[in-house]
Amino acid sequence: MxxxxxxxxxxxxxxxxxxxxxxxxxxxxxxxxxxxxxxxxxxxxxxxxxxxxxxxxxxxxxxxxxxxxxxxxxxxxxxxxxxxxxxxxxxxxxxxxxxxxxxxxxxxxxxxDLERRVEERTHAHAAAVAQLHEAQKLETLGQLTGGVAHDFNNLLTPITGTLDLLQRKYGDSDPRSGKLIGNALLAADRAKTLVQRLLGFARRQTLQTQAIDLAGLLTGMRDLVASSIGPTIELDVAPTPNLPAGLGDPNQLELAILNLCVNARDAMPDGGRLTITAEEITTDVHRRAKLAAGSYVRISVIDTGCGMSDETLAKAIEPFFSTKEIGRGTGLGLSMVHGLAAQLGGAFMLSSEVGQGTRADLYLPVAENVQPLAVPTASGPPPAASGRLSVLLVDDEDLVRLGTAEMIRDFGHSVAEASGGAEALAMMAEGLAIDAVITDYKMPRMDGAALAQRLNAAYPSIPVLVITGYTGITEDVLHLPYLAKPFTQSEIIQALISLVGRNLGVVQDAKV
The missing domain is CATH 3.40.50 (Rossmann fold)
Known part of the structure; x- marks a missing residue:
């Protein structure tokens, strides 16, 4: 052998x-x-x-x-x-x-030989791979969240609506149950926020883009930011004078800035200083941001916290990456800001050193025709008034349809239910008398947009409200009034009031 x-x-x-x-x-x-x-x-x-x-x-x-x-x-x-x-x-x-x-x-x-050639162009190759990897992550996550958000929001709708209804009915009479229901509502709201952050990273959320007075927005957020970061952190909000308007969605922008401030707070557990500034810049002096030629407003959130290592900084905007303890963060805050900036045509950049703090720069395109910010109003039930609406509710999901119908009926209105567009049109053809139609957007065979077009052609005086948990709605729906899932009882009733242009609310002692 x-x-x-x-x-x-x-x-x-x-x-x-x-x-x-x-x-x-x-x-x-x-x-x-x-x-x-x-x-x-x-x-x-x-x-x-x-x-x-x-x-x-x-x-x-x-x-x-x-x-x-x-x-x-x-x-x-x-x-x-x-x-x-x-x-x-x-x-x-x-x-x-x-x-x-x-x-x-x-x-x-x-x-x-190829490896030697690749080594000679390492920097260019690494940059190309990083860009491709980022694009693939965005596209993959965008495709995933587009469908998941619809199903997830559909599941949250009856949960949120039912908990809200129970809170109004029994929260005051049974404090213990009220507290438990309140905690459940808080959890549902956090789930809704998680979906929004996923969509923000994937650039799939629907943006209400407009010109924003950024100086006014930052000044108006001072109290909210101060309460979020706590008394141990000194806050300085200092936008430059004569700041031009920025292009963006005010609600999403506030959420992004608040995310950055909360991250800064977590980086300063023993206190420190948080500075929020805003200034106009041009791309010729900020080439690293990879912005198209033009003018931008740069919003900077600067902290004096622990800072990040180069390794952590390189992964900071990756989805689900987090240095926080389990249960204290989803790892989607910075990625959401990055996705929002890219969707608006701007950019997001981080710079940090260990022990020297972190600077987060959010670039927004300069806009014209600035509009004043809407003054937020306190949430709550619609004002009580006499009046009764007859509503046709169309949704292929039984749980969502039943839960939404009960929320509307609880306010004294009459609700007829249909599980699809064809059934809804058949009920109308048989002479169903209604004041408004509420329809889901994503349904088999006939979606909410097609149903709205059919109803508008046959019954132009009947308004249509689209409720949707889907984020990729098309232009044929954007002109219609729509309400995002999940929603509370107050939100669906307020949407009805806006839809019909009447001040309708709770019918006292109504049992339907």
């Missing part, structure tokens, strides 16, 4: 072995040689047996097969021509392996 292995190491076309030679010898050296063959090699063996190679006739053949691998069994006695034929076949196979070795060596040489 030792001599055989030595000859194999020198180089051979194939090996001819008798079955008896393997019976009373230690094959470990041969097994080791076979296992250590190079990737191109599968050395052929011809084994001479007494009872043939069939497993049913020679059970020992299984052991030989496992031992030798590429083995051909030849039963004795045999004709010399058979042996010669097997020898030629084994040699041809071995020559093909040597040819494969030559081609593999050539490929390895080419790979070595």
């Amino acid at each position: 030792a001599e055989l292995v030595q000859e194999l190491a020198i180089g051979s076309g194939f090996a001819l072995i008798t079955e008896e030679a393997l019976r009373d010898t230690d094959p470990s050296a041969l097994v080791k040689w076979i296992a250590n063959q190079p990737e191109w090699s599968d050395f052929p063996f011809v084994l001479l047996t007494q009872r043939g190679g069939g497993l049913e006739r020679n059970p020992a053949a299984v052991r030989h097969l496992n031992l030798l691998g590429n083995v051909t069994f030849l039963e004795r006695p045999f004709h010399p021509t058979t042996l010669v034929s097997l020898a030629h076949s084994a040699l041809r196979g071995r020559r093909r392996q040597y040819d494969a070795r030559t081609r593999l060596e050539e490929l390895n040489q080419l790979a070595t």
